[in-house]
Amino acid sequence: MQVTLEHVTHTYQPGSPFQSTAIEDVNLTIREGEFLALIGHTGSGKSTLAQHINGLLAPTSGRVLLDGQDIHQKGYDKREVRRKVGLVFQYPEHQLFEETVAKDVAFGPKNLGLPEAEIAERVQEALNKVGLKDKDIAEKSPFELSGGQMRRVAIAGVLAMRPRILVLDEPAAGLDPQSREEMLQLIYGLHQQGATVVMVSHSMDDVARFATRAVVMEHGTIAMDGTPEEIFRHAERLEQMGLDVPSVCKLGIRLREMGLPCPEDIFREEQAMEALLALWKEGKAHGAE
Amino acid sequence: MALNNITLGQYYPADSVVHRLDPRIKIVLLIAVIVAIFLASNLLAFVPIAAFLVIVTRLSKVPVKMMVKGLKPLRLILILTFVLNLFFLQGETPLLNLGFAVIKKEALTMAVHYSLRLILLVLFSSLLTLTTPPITLTDGLERLLSPLRVIHFPAHEMAMMMSIALRFIPTLLEEADKIMKAQTARGADFETGNLIARAKAMVPLLVPLFVSAFRRAGDLAMAMEARCYHGGEGRTRLRVLKCQKRDYIACAVTALLIVCVVLCGKAY
Amino acid sequence: MAEPIIAVDHVSFAYEEDGPLAVRDVSLQVEKGSFHAILGQNGSGKSTLAKLINGLYLPTEGTVTVCGMDTKADENTWEIRRRAGMVFQNPDNQLVATVVREDVAFGLENIGIPTEEMPARIEKALTDVGMLKHADKAPHLLSGGQKQRVAIAGVLAMEPEAIIFDESTAMLDPKGRRDVLKAVQRLNKEQGITVLWITHFMEEAVVCDQVHVMHRGQIVMNGTPREIFSDVERIKPYRLDAPPMARLAAQLRAQGMPLKEGILTVDEMAEEVKRLCK
Incomplete structure (x- = not known):
């Protein structure tokens, strides 16, 4: 399963004085099993791009293909796209509305017209996946939960549709360090279980740690x-x-500027550790001579 | 993002003497003109009013197209007013026999009269909103109504509420757009189905929107308090409204208009 | 020691009578002209503490004194809020007016500053945060970081002695965060405005003079950023994470590399590595 964007341009309010082109002539293929990080400034078009992947926005020109089929051509069932590509917006907890967590998570599967038994099964599965196994939580009002938990419920609501591709717009925004780490581990886990992940992110450290591919928008x-x-x-x-670049990247640049023979492709903490230890040992050996 | 640039009300930005008039004066003058419109007892009396409208519109630099747009939502009412008056008013001089009804001359006059009255009312009101930004209008209303504080009329609070509403409408629209998209991504359908199905489909949009609006209201109240807001008492203002020469001239011209209208009514 | 501008003395606070304490027996002093940070995870009570200082909440026990005034005395409320302003988390929910300039005026109008004085004050405040060129824009057309800087200008125009920032960067992107923090640092250095910076971003706490770590309503650690972050293991139970360079230094030390204590920034790390490897 793959999504291809072909020469996609999107213009907001075309023909009006407020016309603005958010993305222009974008070509991108999202391949099965990738963990793709979408990086860029606010306003670089990354959120607009993300909304094209599941057909929420239609390109002003160009095509979006899901497994080779144009999703905006006449007769193509949009629900098919929504089912296969799940989109989690920024601050997704703001979309919760049901009386109980379970009902909220069931909203997506219900819209797919699934039988009751399967809906229940999917809800349980999705809540398990986001680490909210506790039976009590399923019957609680989503508005009683903590911010981090609410966000998990919202993500479960998308997972319950069993998407093959998961698009997340800054899933860790506004979380404190620990909840942030848990959220990223959760997404990484989903990727390890076979989901294709597209994650809009501002944190280069996160990109360095988890992504298999990075696309920078400007x-x-x-x-x-x-x-x-x-x-x-x-x-x-x-x-x-x-x-931003990962802080260890900055360290590498500083060290090279200072004339130290620091290797170039350091962007994760463990790589930096190895490189610095090697530098130090080499220095010691020289000093001993 | 898509909704970032919505314009509120129908303000048409331009640099004209009408735009620069004190909003209080504009509101008062609109009331005066409305009185004039109702004083007009015959068709001749509408001539000075119409002339006044043409002159003010020209001065304001607002395109005629924008003015006419204001009439559009009222098409049906206008037609109804005209037709009902035409057919159901009594008169003595038959003008035209349509077979099923006879149109009388007096009825035609009255139909034209009422329709003109309505059209002029709408056009003059549009002129006010087209040349005054909503926030200035709110400001003007607050000052005009502030004497009523004596009888505990909350003029300041009402104006503050209106201006906060103006500030938050774009934010909430943007939010509504986002929630709608988020629910669409979960397979919600806002567009098809019968009326009941569609009303039900609004729940996943409206609940989060209300939750968010309440959260915002709470936050805002706290932020306003932290910035020493404690009602209208002892408050100074950045924008002070002061009447200038042009405002007095506008008053004089409008007074003249009323005199003309009354004279025309008598002359007939 | 300089006189404390904010003094929190054995303060406890519960949202409801007999309810659980959101803040428990907290004492803290912020000296004039200093830059303090309060660190803590969500729900640690740090935002509640901020609102106690501004007089938005009143302590259940203990006293909060701002510029020598007790927040509990009614007659002090407005003077305290003027002299210790506050900037909140959500940039959208604290701007009141439909035009930037008028929003900055809002506070001035509330405290009855004469109309003639306003334009100069507004202009100065907007210049100080680098937002003067946006003075006539509608707030909803600005980015998050820009909105926060407008909010700061709104407080600044009231000529406060201290500003409390209640997670004011939590909802911003990295660039917005950098811009806001830079503006605040400049106000602290150049105008001597006392800053109390509440956050859960470690990188931001690094630039402060003093850090107070809050956990479950209590202050559990006090010290300079160097003292706090040099012990990577000690802050872990508080669900906080050391800045990347402090973490890296700790790992390298564990491998036997004799790095000095208290490394926080990339530059410090680079210097130290250079010293060891030369």
Whole structure:
């Protein structure tokens, strides 16, 4: 299963004085099993792009293909796209509305017209996946939960539709460090279980840790596309775009500026550790000579 | 994002003497003109009013198209007013026999009279909202109504409520758009089905929207308190309204209009 | 020691009578001109503490003194709020007016500043946060970071001695966060405005003079950022995470690399590695 965006351009309010082009001529193929990080400034078009992946927005020009089929052509059942591609918005807890957690999670499957028994099964499965196994929680009002738990419920609501591709817009925004880490581990776990993940993120440390591919957006177009290694090799370029780079990347740049032979592709903590230990041991050996 | 640029009300930004008039004066003058419209006892009396409308519109630099747009929602009422008056008013001079009804001359005059009255009312009111930003209008209303504080009329509170509403409408619209999309992504359908199905489909939109609006209201109340807001008492204002020469001229012209209207009514 | 501008003395607070304490026996002093941070996870009571200082909540026990005034005395309320302003978390929910300039005026109008004085104060406040060129825009057209800077200008125009930031960067993107923090640091350094910065971002606490860690309604650690973060293991139970460089340094030390204590920033780490490897 893959989604392909072909020459996708999206213009808001075309023909009005407020016309603005959010993304322009974007070509992107999301491949099965990827963990794709979508990076960029606010206003770089990444959220608009994310909304094209499940057909919420239709391109002004260009095509969006799901397994080779144009999802906006006449006669194509949109529900099919919604079922296969799940989209989790920023602060998804703001969309909760039902009396109980279980009912809220059931909203998606119900819309798919599934039989009661299957809905119940899916709700339980989705709540298990997000780590809310507790039977009590399912019967609680979602508005009684903590912020982190509410967000999990909202994600469960999307997972209950059993999407093959999961698109998440800044799933960790506004969470404290511990809840953030738990959320990222949850998403990483879903990816390990076989889901294709597209995650809009501002945190380069997260991208470095989890993504198998990173796409950098700037002014509505794709500026960079590659593995995190490839992207972070151009740390200077990212900084020029006003984006953060992982702190260990910055450390590498500083060290090289100081004339130390620090290798280039360091972007995870464990890589930095190895490299620094090697540097130190080498230094010691020299000193001993 | 898509809703970022909605315009509120129908304010038409331009630099004109009508735009610059004190909002209080504009509101009072609108009332005066409305009185004039009702004073107009015959068709001749509408001539000065119409002329006044044309002149003010020209001065305001508001395109005629924008003015006419204001009449559109009232099409049906206008037609009804005209037709009902035409057929059901009594008169003595038959004008036209349609077979099923006879149109009388007096009825035609009255039909034209009532329709004109309605059209002018709408056009003058539009002129006010087209040339005054909603927030200025609110401001003007607050000052005009502030003497009523003596009888405990909450002029300041009402104006504050209106301006907060104006500030938050774009934010809430944006939010509604987002929630709608989020629920659509979960397979919700807001567009098809009968009336009851559609009303039911609004629940997943309205509940989160209300929850959010209440949360915002709580936050805002706290933020306002933290910024020393404690009602209208002892409050100074950044924008102070002061009548200028043009405001007095506008008053004089409008007074003249009323005199003309009354004279025209008598002359006939 | 400079005189404390904010003094919290054995303060406890419960939202409901006989309810659980959101803040328990907290004492804390913020000296004039300093930059303090309160760190803690969500629900640790840090926001409640902020609202106690501004007089939005009144302590159930103990006293809060701001600029020498007790928050419990009614007649002090408005003066306290003017002298110790507050900026909140959600940028959308604290701007009142439909135009930036008028929003900055809001506080001034409330405390009865004469109309003639307002434009100059507004202009200065907007300049201080780098938002003057947006003075005539509608707030909903600004980015989150810009809205927060407008909110700061609104407080600043009232010429406060201290500003309390209640997780004011939590909802911003990295650029917005950087811009807001920079603006605040500048106000602290150049105008001597006392800052109490409440956050759960460790990187932000690094720039402060003093850090107080809150956990379950209590202050559990006090110290300079260096003292707090040098012990990576000690802050873990409070569901906090050390800044990346402090974490890396701890791991390297565990491997036998003799890095000095108290490394917090990339530059400090680079210098230290250079020293060891030369």
